[in-house]
Amino acid sequence: MDFALTPRCLEYREKLLAFMDEMIYPNEELYEEQLREAGNPHAQPPIMEELKKEARKRGLWNLFQPHKEWGPGLTNAEYAPLAEILGRSSIASESCNCNAPDTGNMEVLTMFGTPEQQDLWLRPLLEGEIRSAFAMTEPAVASSDATNISLSIERDGDHYVLNGRKWWTSNAFHPNTKILIVMGKTDPKAAPHQQQSQILVPIDTPGVTLKRNLTVFGYIDQEGHAETIFDNVRVPVSNLIANEGDGFMISQARLGPGRIHHCMRTIGAAERALEMLCQRALSRTTFGKRVAERSNIQDWIAEARIDLEMIRLLTMKTAWLMDTVGNKGARTEIAAIKVAAPVMALKIIDRAIQVHGAGGISQDFPLARMYAHIRSLRLADGPDEVHKMIIARVELRKYDPSFRTDGVSAVASGGSRS
Numbered sequence: 001m002d003f004a005l006t007p008r009c010l011e012y013r014e015k016l017l018a019f020m021d022e023m024i025y026p027n028e029e030l031y032e033e034q035l036r037e038a039g040n041p042h043a044q045p046p047i048m049e050e051l052k053k054e055a056r057k058r059g060l061w062n063l064f065q066p067h068k069e070w071g072p073g074l075t076n077a078e079y080a081p082l083a084e085i086l087g088r089s090s091i092a093s094e095s096c097n098c099n100a101p102d103t104g105n106m107e108v109l110t111m112f113g114t115p116e117q118q119d120l121w122l123r124p125l126l127e128g129e130i131r132s133a134f135a136m137t138e139p140a141v142a143s144s145d146a147t148n149i150s151l152s153i154e155r156d157g158d159h160y161v162l163n164g165r166k167w168w169t170s171n172a173f174h175p176n177t178k179i180l181i182v183m184g185k186t187d188p189k190a191a192p193h194q195q196q197s198q199i200l201v202p203i204d205t206p207g208v209t210l211k212r213n214l215t216v217f218g219y220i221d222q223e224g225h226a227e228t229i230f231d232n233v234r235v236p237v238s239n240l241i242a243n244e245g246d247g248f249m250i251s252q253a254r255l256g257p258g259r260i261h262h263c264m265r266t267i268g269a270a271e272r273a274l275e276m277l278c279q280r281a282l283s284r285t286t287f288g289k290r291v292a293e294r295s296n297i298q299d300w301i302a303e304a305r306i307d308l309e310m311i312r313l314l315t316m317k318t319a320w321l322m323d324t325v326g327n328k329g330a331r332t333e334i335a336a337i338k339v340a341a342p343v344m345a346l347k348i349i350d351r352a353i354q355v356h357g358a359g360g361i362s363q364d365f366p367l368a369r370m371y372a373h374i375r376s377l378r379l380a381d382g383p384d385e386v387h388k389m390i391i392a393r394v395e396l397r398k399y400d401p402s403f404r405t406d407g408v409s410a411v412a413s414g415g416s417r418s
Contacts, residue, residue, distance in 0.1 A: 051095035076319035087268025151184035173224025196247030207233035217372040256327035263341035270345035277352040335387035
């Protein structure tokens with residue numbers, strides 16, 4: 001394994017660091033100010049469109065896209081250091097058109113979309129003209145098991161009819177969101193992993209209702225997280241992505257890169273929190289000494305650096321594996337980093353909050369919102385427990401290849417593997 005940054009990665013890194021210093025950090029407060037002045041927590045601050053234009057002008061656009069037809073064609077290992085930089089600010093990813101859930105949705109349309117679907121939705125997404133949302137999670141079932149998804153997608157002539165309820169449809173309230181990718185069941189009688197399908201639903205389709213926004217630890221995120229009602233929603237058969245029964249497979253293809261992107265950005269957030277911790281500890285004096293001189297604070301700083309380096313190395317290994325043996329071959333590492341990165345970041349952010357005192361939990365610093373966002377990543381794209389189950393199952397099968405986690409004995413199941 002060679003994790004040295006390629007010349008192409010170094011070139012983009014240099015340009016991105018300059019963009020962060022010259023455009024992103026100086027405009028973070030303006031972004032928040034414009035959002036407050038709009039009187040709508042889901043409005044698009046005008047500064048964001050200016051940042052997008054500048055990022056595109058500098059060639060910092062669609063950096064996540066591995067397909068040269070649509071982006072710079074960077075490998076996962078090349079994109080990892082760039083995503084880390086983007087993770088240092090909550091407004092950076094959208095500025096470069098590298099924001100979730102659009103990145104995952106664009107990957108789905110790139111891999112599985114028909115030419116018509118790509119013209120209608122992928123191209124505007126790649127241009128940053130529109131945004132999108134992914135409707136999978138449901139309030140009535142444990143959605144960590146995707147086979148529980150119950151929203152119905154029924155064929156009716158030249159249309160599909162959708163009925164059901166979703167929540168945590170992230171990005172649904174963004175004013176530029178025009179399209180939803182919805183996961184539901186087309187055949188409840190099929191094998192468990194062939195029951196689901198994914199379909200494109202324009203957000204203004206009759207019968208689609210954004211019932212309410214869900215807060216994150218009391219925060220109202222600009223993009224919003226909708227509880228979404230689908231009441232006899234009719235869309236053309238041509239809106240189906242791939243084939244009936246391919247929904248679970250599409251989700252697996254979508255979530256692999258999405259999970260590692262989250263982890264890369266999380267490392268960037270943790271790095272910024274550590275910087276804030278050090279700067280605050282050096283600038284505050286208690287009982288005749290700077291806070292930074294306290295041994296427990298020095299322990300926190302040292303532990304943070306150790307943890308960050310370990311997680312970054314695991315992330316780079318995972319990216320390298322995805323590039324060399326594919327997402328399936330890197331499944332265990334993807335699961336591991338998805339658990340490890342948020343836990344590491346939350347520890348560092350929490351200690352940065354502590355060093356900032358009461359200010360750390362206020363809106364005067366980004367730490368409280370940062371903590372709320374990173375904490376949600378322990379649930380997004382699968383809770384920690386599911387990823388740990390995957391890792392444990394791989395380990396146990398080294399000693400018992402027939403081991404299952406669904407309670408069915410190997411004999412009763414004919415020795416097949418889950």
